Amino acid sequence: MKKIEVLGPGCNNCVRLEKNAREAVAMAGVDAEVTKVTDYAEIMAYGIMSTPGLVIDGKVVSYGRVPSAGDIAAWLSE
Amino acid sequence: MTTLDLRASHRPHLPLRATVALSVGAWLVAWLAEAPLADWLAFTAFGLERGSHFGEAVAFFLLDVPKVLLLLLGIITVVTLIRGFFPPERVRAALAGRGLLAGTVTAASFGIVTPSCSCSAVPLFIGFVEAGIPLGVTFAFLISSPMVNEVALVLLWGLFGPGIALVYMTAGLVVAIVGGLVIGKLGMERYVEDYVWALQGKGGTVTAITITWQDRIHEAWAYTKELVRRITPYLLIGIGIGALIHGYAPTELVAAIGGRSNPLAVPIVVLIAIPLYSNAAGTIPIVQALLGKGMPLGTTLGFMMAITAISLPEFIILRRVIRWPLVATFGTVVTIGILCIGYLFNALIP
Numbered sequence: 001m002k003k004i005e006v007l008g009p010g011c012n013n014c015v016r017l018e019k020n021a022r023e024a025v026a027m028a029g030v031d032a033e034v035t036k037v038t039d040y041a042e043i044m045a046y047g048i049m050s051t052p053g054l055v056i057d058g059k060v061v062s063y064g065r066v067p068s069a070g071d072i073a074a075w076l077s078e
Numbered sequence: 079m080t081t082l083d084l085r086a087s088h089r090p091h092l093p094l095r096a097t098v099a100l101s102v103g104a105w106l107v108a109w110l111a112e113a114p115l116a117d118w119l120a121f122t123a124f125g126l127e128r129g130s131h132f133g134e135a136v137a138f139f140l141l142d143v144p145k146v147l148l149l150l151l152g153i154i155t156v157v158t159l160i161r162g163f164f165p166p167e168r169v170r171a172a173l174a175g176r177g178l179l180a181g182t183v184t185a186a187s188f189g190i191v192t193p194s195c196s197c198s199a200v201p202l203f204i205g206f207v208e209a210g211i212p213l214g215v216t217f218a219f220l221i222s223s224p225m226v227n228e229v230a231l232v233l234l235w236g237l238f239g240p241g242i243a244l245v246y247m248t249a250g251l252v253v254a255i256v257g258g259l260v261i262g263k264l265g266m267e268r269y270v271e272d273y274v275w276a277l278q279g280k281g282g283t284v285t286a287i288t289i290t291w292q293d294r295i296h297e298a299w300a301y302t303k304e305l306v307r308r309i310t311p312y313l314l315i316g317i318g319i320g321a322l323i324h325g326y327a328p329t330e331l332v333a334a335i336g337g338r339s340n341p342l343a344v345p346i347v348v349l350i351a352i353p354l355y356s357n358a359a360g361t362i363p364i365v366q367a368l369l370g371k372g373m374p375l376g377t378t379l380g381f382m383m384a385i386t387a388i389s390l391p392e393f394i395i396l397r398r399v400i401r402w403p404l405v406a407t408f409g410t411v412v413t414i415g416i417l418c419i420g421y422l423f424n425a426l427i428p
Contacts, residue, residue, distance in 0.1 A: 008397075009200065016304070040200055040398065042276060048207035049166040051198060064165050065297055067290075 002032040003074060007043045007053035007063075008038075017066045021054065024072035032076060059071040105152050116140040135325030137159030142237065142317050142363065148271050149305050150229070150234040157228045158298035161191050161288065166202055174209045180261065184253035189222025190247070199223075199392055201400050207270065209279050215261020220396075221412055223253035224309050225387035229309065233362040234382070238369070248424075249379060253387075254356040260411055269404035306397065312360030323367035326424075332371035343373075344380045344420035348413065358424035361385050375427050379418025 004021050010012030018036060025032045037043055037055075046053060048054050050064030054072065061067075092100070120126050120140050126133035169188045173181055199220060206216040226247055235243040321331075333339065340346070354361050362382060369378045393405050400408075 011198070011305075014310075030317055040204060041273065041277060043201060043206065044204050047167075049170060049201050051398070066300070067293075068296070068300070068414075071293070 002030055002059055004032050004034045005037050006057040007037045008051035013066050017052040020069040021072055023069035024076055027069055028072050028073040028076040055063050104266045109148055112144045127292045131325040135321040138324045139317055146236045152415050154228060155298050156301035158301050159294055162294050164191050170209050171207055173211050182218045182255050182258045185215045185219040186222040190241040191218050192223050200395055200399055204274055207274050212262055213267055217261045218254045218258025224251040224371045230358040230386050233358055233393045237366040238313040238329055249419045257411045257415050269401040271399050274399050280284055308333045309359035312357055316360040316363035320367035327373050332368055332373055338374050343377045344417055347377055347381040348384040351381050352388055354385050355377050358386055373423045376420045376423030379423055380416050383416045
């Protein structure tokens with residue numbers, strides 16, 4: 001099972017990213033769990049300053065932008 | 079091949095260049111046709127009387143709504159594209175190790191292009207402190223980022239003209255630079271939460287992720303659409319109230335409350351602005367109508383700066399990284415800066 005983490009304190013973009021991530025899971029048809037990381041110390045530990053960030057299986061795949069569900073699905077099926 | 083299929087389904091079907099060229103062309107046509115069309119609609123199609131209260135109010139509304147929406151769509155897309163090249167991670171690298179004055183000026187300038195969102199303030203703050211950037215430089219950035227933001231600038235340009243937009247930007251930068259230098263001088267490092275200091279040097283680093291032009295343009299447009307969709311209701315209400323003021327409010331009333339004869343006008347408008355935090359879309363059209371009715375420029379500038387820069391949610395959220403004395407100092411420095419700008423312009427421009 002893949003582990004998707006949405007890094008962000010809960011602003012508009014973070015909500016959009018979480019929605020896209022859930023859509024992507026359905027699109028790619030993979031088994032994945034989407035969790036939100038809202039704790040600043042945890043977010044910063046990934047080295048990003050611009051939220052929202054997206055982490056798949058511990059690897060930062062995007063930050064400071066909201067990738068589309070299609071993009072995320074493509075990363076998931078890589 | 080699933081990868082390709084998934085991507086293709088979310089892409090426009092026209093080639094990128096053609097889509098961009100068509101959009102720019104359509105925007106230009108709409109921009110040029112907008113004013114004559116609004117005039118024609120109000121006075122010919124609707125048959126309203128030129129110079130009448132109602133006619134002028136309707137014409138004002140019809141002219142301003144499409145104009146501001148077009149400006150927002152066009153300029154925010156371009157600004158978002160440009161901003162993609164200045165992520166905070168890069169700004170931080172550019173700021174680290176600079177002299178105090180150079181760092182403060184650079185930080186304030188970067189504030190223009192970086193997004194303003196109260197929820198990004200904390201990660202930015204921690205990230206800056208972690209990289210050893212002085213507190214004053216960090217605050218210069220925190221002041222300028224919401225105050226000199228692109229939505230406010232676009233609205234000012236569209237409704238007031240480029241001159242006032244430029245004056246606002248310059249005044250905002252001055253407040254940010256001076257504010258940053260003052261906070262830096264006060265030596266308030268002990269009011270930064272301990273866990274933030276503990277993070278210093280511990281943050282990971284991310285490798286730069288390459289993004290294609292197609293993705294950049296696609297995302298800039300998606301961001302702009304979402305932003306415009308979110309602020310349009312406020313904009314309509316704001317321009318509607320502005321139109322009513324424009325058509326009906328007596329000049330004497332505005333002059334009595336916000337006019338030159340009232341020495342407390344600047345602090346009063348700053349107080350009014352506090353609960354309107356960051357709702358530039360709804361308030362700038364109203365302010366424009368007030369300026370037209372005789373509110374002095376300094377009072378107007380002070381009001382707009384207070385709307386964008388004095389944001390209670392941001393102060394509360396900053397409490398997570400700094401203690402109350404520093405939050406209060408931050409708020410006080412920004413407020414004093416805005417009051418100075420207000421009184422200065424009222425004195426300079428009679």
